[in-house]
Amino acid sequence: DTEVTQTPKHLVMGMTNKKSLKCEQHMGHRAMYWYKQKAKKPPELMFVYSYEKLSINESVPSRFSPECPNSSLLNLHLHALQPEDSALYLCASSQDAYGYTFGSGTRLTVV
Amino acid sequence: RKEVEQDPGPFNVPEGATVAFNCTYSNSASQSFFWYRQDCRKEPKLLMSVYSSGNEDGRFTAQLNRASQYISLLIRDSKLSDSATYLCVVNGVTGGGNKLTFGTGTQLKVEL
Numbered sequence: 001d002t003e004v005t006q007t008p009k010h011l012v013m014g015m016t017n018k019k020s021l022k023c024e025q026h027m028g029h030r031a032m033y034w035y036k037q038k039a040k041k042p043p044e045l046m047f048v049y050s051y052e053k054l055s056i057n058e059s060v061p062s063r064f065s066p067e068c069p070n071s072s073l074l075n076l077h078l079h080a081l082q083p084e085d086s087a088l089y090l091c092a093s094s095q096d097a098y099g100y101t102f103g104s105g106t107r108l109t110v111v
Numbered sequence: 112r113k114e115v116e117q118d119p120g121p122f123n124v125p126e127g128a129t130v131a132f133n134c135t136y137s138n139s140a141s142q143s144f145f146w147y148r149q150d151c152r153k154e155p156k157l158l159m160s161v162y163s164s165g166n167e168d169g170r171f172t173a174q175l176n177r178a179s180q181y182i183s184l185l186i187r188d189s190k191l192s193d194s195a196t197y198l199c200v201v202n203g204v205t206g207g208g209n210k211l212t213f214g215t216g217t218q219l220k221v222e223l
Contacts, residue, residue: 031208042198042213043155050208090154097143097202097209102154 006091006103014111015081021106023074023091029099032074034066035090037105043090049074081110112137117199117214124221128189132217134182134199143202144175146184148195149216155198158184189221 004025013019023032031050035043048056049068063085065077074091091103117134124130136144144161159166161173161182172185182199199214 033211042215043211045210045212048208048210055208056205056210088152088154092211094209097204098160100145100157100211102156104154107152 004091004093004101004103006089006106008106009104010107010109012109012111013078013081015083017081018077018079020078021076021089021091021108023076023103024072025093025101026072027093027095027101028071029093029095029101030071031094032068033092033094034074034076035092035102037088037090039087047076078108081108083110086110113215114138114212115199115201115214117217119215119217121218121220124189124219126189126191126221126223128221129185129187130189130219131186132184132197132199132219134184134214136180136182136199136201136212138201138203138212139177139180141201141203144182145200145202145211146171146173146182147198147200147213149198150195155200155213158197186219189219191221191223194219194221 007022034046037043046060047066052068067075086109088105090105094100115136146158147155148158149155161175163175165174170187174183196216196218198216
């Protein structure tokens with residue numbers, strides 16, 4: 001299995017909703033990442049988990065809350081989002097500095 | 112100065128043309144380098160890693176110049192299917208682990 005699977009593929013949520021994005025990989029990668037990509041912009045790093053511990057938080061607002069339940073799963077909990085948070089949220093995993101794999105992303109719309 | 116800089120394009124080229132993309136990066140401690148391809152509304156996909164010795168994969172050739180902090184991608188005999196955004200990506204190792212930084216991307220449109 002050489003894939004990173006993200007669910008859901010599309011999500012529409014209201015500003016008062018709580019939702020979660022999920023990411024799963026079975027490649028034995030020890031690092032997992034959340035990126036945010038706005039239209040016509042490059043992906044921007046949000047969080048890095050290394051060996052199931054949060055190692056990088058790029059000053060992301062607290063309405064985004066990551067969680068790594070085990071080495072194969074990465075969640076992103078969303079609460080009280082704003083319309084400007086609408087974007088493509090990408091999960092990635094890597095074993096080392098060369099082997100990155102991206103999921104197909106969750107396209108989030110906040111209304 | 113941005114960490115990774117690219118010409119945003121778009122580059123509009125005829126089918127069969129040769130096109131070159133350039134990228135510069137600011138962190139001299141960066142450890143690994145990549146070109147990714149991203150189609151509209153899709154995730155980025157690895158096109159190739161980039162090494163100082165230069166590497167080639169079919170019609171694609173990538174080159175890294177560490178002294179100049181410069182990365183290039185050459186596409187020969189362009190196909191319509193090469194139309195996409197090409198992202199220059201640099202990996203730095205921080206105290207928290209690996210961190211990919213993306214350039215803004217260069218849009219390529221190959222036309223008949």
